[in-house]
Amino acid sequence: MRRKEATLPLISALMLLTGCSTFSDYSYCDYQRGKADAKKDIQAEILAVETYGFRMNGDGGESQLLRNHYNIDTRIVAGCVVNKKIIGHAKGYNEVSRAEIERRFGKDIWGKIREEMLLRREKSQVNQS
Numbered sequence: 001m002r003r004k005e006a007t008l009p010l011i012s013a014l015m016l017l018t019g020c021s022t023f024s025d026y027s028y029c030d031y032q033r034g035k036a037d038a039k040k041d042i043q044a045e046i047l048a049v050e051t052y053g054f055r056m057n058g059d060g061g062e063s064q065l066l067r068n069h070y071n072i073d074t075r076i077v078a079g080c081v082v083n084k085k086i087i088g089h090a091k092g093y094n095e096v097s098r099a100e101i102e103r104r105f106g107k108d109i110w111g112k113i114r115e116e117m118l119l120r121r122e123k124s125q126v127n128q129s
Helices: 002-018 028-043 062-070 084-105 109-128
Strands: 047-052 072-078
Touching: 028 047, 028 084, 047 084, 062 072, 062 109, 072 084, 084 109
Parallel strands: 047 072
Antiparallel strands: none
8 A cells, every 4th residue: 555655756757847747627738739839820820729529410500600700710629538648738729729810800709700690690580580
């Protein structure tokens, strides 16, 4: 039992020294890679957000709106089954990317998109009536 107790701090120290933490819901290494990838894309004048999960097959038109009005890509990086690497990369990428998007288009860009989507849905419902 003593041996296990002595090993745990050593493993923790090694993980921290390598820069990869598994003590969270995402991979810190992939979080850092995501940030670096977003910076490269921004330098290449590419704006994008990474998404995964339930809404991947149909986001209600937000992706099209982002693409057509702001030239922002929506990248589907996974479905509902994700791991710490996917979550870490998306978290890091989006942190940097969203900050740049807000710098260019204003912090209220996400609210503007939601408002536009609501208007489109209302128009669609009126047209269907």
